[in-house]
Amino acid sequence: MHTDKDLIELAGKGDQKAFRLLVERYQQQVRTTVVGMLGDVAEADDVAQNVFIRFYQSMDKFRGEAGLGTYLTRIAINLSLNELKRRQRSVKRFLSFSKPNRDIDLPDRSESPDRLDKRDSISKALQALDPDFRTIAVLRLVDGYSVKETAEMLQLPMGTVASRLARAQRKLKEILRNE
Amino acid sequence: MDREYNHILDLLLRSLDTELSRTETERLEQALQESEVLREEKNRLLAMREQLGAWSASDDPSFADRVMVKLGKKAEEDLSAVIIRLFPRVAAACVLILAVALGTIYVTEGSLMLDTIIGVNEVVLEDAVLLVEDGF
Numbered sequence: 001m002h003t004d005k006d007l008i009e010l011a012g013k014g015d016q017k018a019f020r021l022l023v024e025r026y027q028q029q030v031r032t033t034v035v036g037m038l039g040d041v042a043e044a045d046d047v048a049q050n051v052f053i054r055f056y057q058s059m060d061k062f063r064g065e066a067g068l069g070t071y072l073t074r075i076a077i078n079l080s081l082n083e084l085k086r087r088q089r090s091v092k093r094f095l096s097f098s099k100p101n102r103d104i105d106l107p108d109r110s111e112s113p114d115r116l117d118k119r120d121s122i123s124k125a126l127q128a129l130d131p132d133f134r135t136i137a138v139l140r141l142v143d144g145y146s147v148k149e150t151a152e153m154l155q156l157p158m159g160t161v162a163s164r165l166a167r168a169q170r171k172l173k174e175i176l177r178n179e
Numbered sequence: 180m181d182r183e184y185n186h187i188l189d190l191l192l193r194s195l196d197t198e199l200s201r202t203e204t205e206r207l208e209q210a211l212q213e214s215e216v217l218r219e220e221k222n223r224l225l226a227m228r229e230q231l232g233a234w235s236a237s238d239d240p241s242f243a244d245r246v247m248v249k250l251g252k253k254a255e256e257d258l259s260a261v262i263i264r265l266f267p268r269v270a271a272a273c274v275l276i277l278a279v280a281l282g283t284i285y286v287t288e289g290s291l292m293l294d295t296i297i298g299v300n301e302v303v304l305e306d307a308v309l310l311v312e313d314g315f
Contacts, residue, residue: 016247023243031236040237052246053253122234140196141231147196166192173227
């Protein structure tokens with residue numbers, strides 16, 4: 001089994017299969033972060049794809065100080081925040097914000113309705129948070145990064161992350177209780 | 180009472196992610212021992228965090244295919260963009276080279292007639308015959 005480093009090296013030399021293996025290895029992590037930030041919408045699929053395109057274009061800059069998963073998550077958060085800013089600029093886009101994508105990003109219907117409902121309600125609860133709080137909730141509670149790692153990724157003091165996390169959890173708890 | 184409860188709840192929330200001071204820990208533990216409501220709150224919070232931790236985007240088996248297709252298209256677009264970006268510079272360089280060449284011909288030959296440009300202005304018919312005879 002190839003390590004990330006091996007695959008990055010091969011992909012850097014133009015080996016498309018190696019890059020595909022990296023995509024397959026990290027797609028779930030990246031898609032979870034992006035869908036957590038943007039909801040299950042068509043734009044989320046585009047943004048998740050762009051995370052890998054962006055990585056491919058700047059692969060030579062990846063020094064491996066952080067793990068590849070962390071590096072990709074950071075790109076995913078940045079691109080998701082850009083997408084949220086773009087949405088805010090476009091009222092029309094904003095109105096289609098919660099419209100589920102029926103062409104590309106259909107959820108797996110083989111799952112039980114209960115599981116789909118739960119997934120949907122968590123996604124909606126996350127979307128109800130302000131982006132600053134949502135980012136922290138996704139990184140800490142969904143992706144499982146520690147407060148320290150989250151703070152480093154977002155370049156925020158740990159105290160700020162902890163207090164935003166506490167407020168985000170209060171709100172999530174309220175929303176999920178009412179679901 | 181509400182203020183006190185909120186403070187304890189805040190401690191409870193913080194305790195799940197960061198280390199509390201000794202005093203804060205003792206205060207929280209005491210409150211948890213005394214309050215059934217707070218214990219239930221803690222359980223609800225833990226359950227919610229477990230749900231969030233287990234949450235992930237739905238499976239998408241064709242995602243990697245779409246990324247690779249997009250990557251191919253992007254490479255083509257990038258190549259076109261490079262050509263489009265370089266075209267004015269290449270065109271300007273060609274025009275400059277042409278102008279310099281024509282200028283040099285004009286200065287040395289004193290004319291810009293087609294024969295002069297292609298270098299046959301001094302060739303006479305006899306030269307052509309000689310070339311043929313030499314087997315050129």
